[in-house]
Amino acid sequence: xxxxxxxxxxxxxxxxxxxxxxxxxxxxxxxxxxxxxxxxxxxxxxxxxxxxxxxxxxxxxxxxxxxxxxxxxxxxxxxxxxxxxxxxxxxxxxxxxxxxxxxxxxxxxxxxxxxxxxxxxxxxxxxxxxxxxxxxxxxxxxxxxxxxxxxxxxxxxxxxxxxxxxxxxxxxxxxxxxxxxxxxxxxxxxxxxxxxxxxxxxxxxxxxxxxxxxxxxxxxxxxxx
Amino acid sequence: xxxxxxxxxxxxxxxxxxxxxxxxxxxxxxxxxxxxxxxxxxxxxxxxxxxxxxxxxxxxxxxxxxxxxxxxxxxxxxxxxxxxxxxxxxxxxxxxxxxxxxxxxxxxxxxxxxxxxxxxxxxxxxxxxxxxxxxxxxxxxxxxxxxxxxxxxxxxxxxxxxxxxxxxxxxxxxxxxxxxxxxxxxxxxxxxx
Numbered sequence: 367x368x369x370x371x372x373x374x375x376x377x378x379x380x381x382x383x384x385x386x387x388x389x390x391x392x393x394x395x396x397x398x399x400x401x402x403x404x405x406x407x408x409x410x411x412x413x414x415x416x417x418x419x420x421x422x423x424x425x426x427x428x429x430x431x432x433x434x435x436x437x438x439x440x441x442x443x444x445x446x447x448x449x450x451x452x453x454x455x456x457x458x459x460x461x462x463x464x465x466x467x468x469x470x471x472x473x474x475x476x477x478x479x480x481x482x483x484x485x486x487x488x489x490x491x492x493x494x495x496x497x498x499x500x501x502x503x504x505x506x507x508x509x510x511x512x513x514x515x516x517x518x519x520x521x522x523x524x525x526x527x528x529x530x531x532x533x534x535x536x537x538x539x540x541x542x543x544x545x546x547x548x549x550x551x552x553x554x555x556x557x558x559x560x561x562x563x564x565x566x567x568x569x570x571x572x573x574x575x576x577x578x579x580x581x582x583x584x585x586x587x588x589x590x591x
Numbered sequence: 592x593x594x595x596x597x598x599x600x601x602x603x604x605x606x607x608x609x610x611x612x613x614x615x616x617x618x619x620x621x622x623x624x625x626x627x628x629x630x631x632x633x634x635x636x637x638x639x640x641x642x643x644x645x646x647x648x649x650x651x652x653x654x655x656x657x658x659x660x661x662x663x664x665x666x667x668x669x670x671x672x673x674x675x676x677x678x679x680x681x682x683x684x685x686x687x688x689x690x691x692x693x694x695x696x697x698x699x700x701x702x703x704x705x706x707x708x709x710x711x712x713x714x715x716x717x718x719x720x721x722x723x724x725x726x727x728x729x730x731x732x733x734x735x736x737x738x739x740x741x742x743x744x745x746x747x748x749x750x751x752x753x754x755x756x757x758x759x760x761x762x763x764x765x766x767x768x769x770x771x772x773x774x775x776x777x778x779x780x781x782x783x784x
Binding site for chain 1 (some may be wrong): 668676719
């Protein structure tokens with residue numbers, strides 16, 4: 367009897383202990399999950415507040431902070447994410463935040479990270495918008511902005527010229543590039559509006575067409591040989 | 592109603608721009624002018640602000656245009672619209688469709704899009720530059736010699752830096768430089784002419 371009692375109490379205690387352990391495990395995973403979310407939010411808040419000049423500037427900050435300091439992802443993963451971010455629509459910063467957030471803490475992580483990266487812009491730009499038009503009335507501000515407009519034009523033009531590198535050096539892509547430039551300038555001169563979304567879709571369809579044509583040609587060659 | 596319109600237009604912009612903030616400028620410009628939300632003048636001024644404040648250009652643009660149309664709610668809605676497509680797409684890619692991007696047809700589609708994007712950015716840059724030096728329409732050119740002088744100086748500073756240092760000049764620095772060029776050129780002109 368005594369022995370049985372002992373066994374029973376032993377088993378019971380053990381069960382209890384296991385239960386306690388499970389409880390505390392659950393608690394620590396829960397609290398570490400919340401901590402993870404907070405860390406993600408703060409990190410992307412910082413990135414959002416300190417990236418000047420668009421998504422490409424953010425890549426260097428992500429490399430420094432997330433890859434080298436925090437080691438949340440390694441360099442290879444980072445390059446993979448950049449590839450994905452480039453081939454999906456939307457601002458690269460959002461793509462990065464969503465992807466890294468999901469990787470670390472699933473859907474909630476991606477929401478929190480995206481929110482973090484957006485919030486600084488939202489607050490800063492909304493504040494600026496309140497007095498932007500009055501600000502522009504000032505004569506010196508007007509002078510400054512007539513210079514800035516030229517500067518921004520040069521920056522955009524050059525961003526485009528830099529990207530020519532990424533276009534395949536083949537007849538069809540080069541012809542498409544030239545055709546788009548001529549078409550857009552013509553539309554502007556003739557004051558006709560035409561949504562560029564259609565141009566993007568047409569471009570994609572041409573891409574598909576060229577690819578299938580290549581496939582057919584390759585198959586024909588195979589058939590002949 | 593305006594909120595719905597803002598959301599819808601920025602959702603479309605978010606869903607169709609590949610390749611980051613600069614690629615978004617042509618689309619946003621078109622929509623904004625078509626809807627008559629802000630003037631081209633104000634839009635151009637604001638690009639400079641979006642460039643010289645932190646954060647993705649697309650978000651800055653959406654927030655600003657939303658704010659001009661419907662206050663704080665407008666800016667939140669427009670920002671949500673521009674963010675949502677990439678958020679949802681990346682979520683799908685990260686969770687299930689990681690292999691979709693390796694699909695040959697998807698790659699072919701994206702390859703076809705590339706030259707279009709580059710063409711759009713270059714033509715937008717050219718158009719904005721022409722407008723900045725006084726082009727208004729085929730028959731109206733607002734001639735101001737100061738602007739041409741500035742264009743010459745800024746172009747040579749930009750490409751001179753690129754040749755000399757083998758890298759691009761910091762864009763915030765360049766915008767600050769353009770602003771001070773604007774002030775000094777117009778002031779000098781008033782003194783000497």
